[in-house]
Amino acid sequence: MILSLDSVSKSFGALKVADGVTFAVEKGEALGIIGPNGAGKSTLFNLITGNLLSSGGRITFEGRDVTRLPAMERVRMGVGRSFQIPQPFEGLTVFENLLTAATFGRGGREADMVEDCARILDETELLRKANAVAGSLSLLDRKRLELARAMATGPELLLLDEIAGGLTEAECTALVATIRGIHAQGTTIIWIEHVLHALTSVVERLLVLDFGRVIGIGAPDEIMASKEVREIYLGLEV
């Protein structure tokens, strides 16, 4: 077990965005998270990464209680993440974005990270644009950069937040192949996605979130067959 959440809660004022969330992720697993807009999926990621602190419950990563640890310490332990809305360091180049993530996420000298950053850039099809300023990138490349930068931190657990959203079919297929490759190398993945077919082509289990509550977790076909999930997704692409 690499990650476990035990009754994790978070409220924004009167709004409960995480309500007794409990689940665990095995090492090497790929877990998908689905749920309607505003269900609290991104908030859940922020709680796992430490970008937000939970108001109740317990988060354990690699056997250590990380509930109160700040984001920068969790990433150093191996929790890497991408942002739903890409947040590149716009004034830095693509390569420098990765170099920053690698030197601080893992702790090391810049010179020792060059090879690895180049490999990740190659895998995410950004190598060609390594020296382009990140602020000048297209949406697809920004999404790739989110993935690449998260990879550069050397994650054991990789959290991907709607990395395929807004991409064309072909772009999406390419990105899915990259993610599958990362998963095949042994990285544990939790992936939030509305594009279901992309998600189910990678993940082994699905978790459904609604109003901050886990309303189902299990094999994708079982989850999609359940009545409760069908109700939530009625009228959405299934």
Added chain:
Amino acid sequence: MTTHTAYRLTTRTKAGTITGLVALALIALGFALPAFVSRSTIQDLFFILTMLALAQLWNLLAGYGGLVSVGQQAFVGIGAYAMFAAVILLGWNPVVAILAGGVAALLLAIPTAFFAFRLQGAYFAIGTWVIAEVTRLLVAQWKALGGGTGTSLPREATGNIMGVDLVRALFGVREAAARDILAYWLALVLAVAITGGIYWLLRNRLGLALAALRDNIDAAQSVGVDAVRLKWAVFMLAAAATGLVGGLVFMQTARISPGAAFAVTDWTAYVIFIVVIGGIGTIEGPIVGVIVFFLLRSALADYGSWYLLTLGLIAIAVMLFAPKGLWGLVSARTGLHLFPVRRRLSGPKIQGGT
């Protein structure tokens, strides 16, 4: 798939190497200059170098660290007063006492950061200014150093500054002129060390962290950058160095008062002007800015309050039409970077870099 050992990181550029060589030549020339130029030129250069040092430090804070302080006069002032205190109360040699200025500024920076770092944006700026004012009021109560009216360095101390005899022998000048030359040399050392030190910092991995922090603090923390520690480090460093400059400036004038040592116009407004017109967030910016500032000051010296008004209008015009300052215009046109910090990846398959 390509092998990735073929990839290299380079920061060095031709322009950067040339800058380095020119800078070395200029520094050497700078040290020799007192042999050739008049005392008033030396005084002008002293002013330029100390303002350059302060501008580089403010640029480090605001341009790189995102810490827009308008209270740097607190550190100039406390540095100056600590220098005076070390001379008058402890009998230190003024040159050594400058170091006390740095230490005092560092000590003042700790509570300042505790207080101001709780504030965001404009409140941070106001907070730093409030601390500077409070410090000024407290120092004005210090009777041993002249209270509100201030005091001068005693004759025994100014006549006995370390190295002045050597300068007199070297250039055959009077004591007062020798003191100016010595102060000028120290200013040269400080300005070069501060500019060079900041440049070194930016090329170090801390430079990446600062740039990341400036662009996006959430993302920076999510890749392992310790934002809080970094801001503390930058603030402490800038404060200590500002204190040294303060000590040096008032060693040269040999006279101090709370109004002069804690002047918000001299030590913060002009400094911000220099950084903004030159170009914030670059090493070149403050260098260009201080030259423009000096020329304007000389040209407008006789026009009293028109001087401030003109500076203000120019600053507004630059902010509107060239938000990256004069150096920003030049580097956008030419692609020139005299102090390159970009880490370029070179190797197969990369656009514009084999």
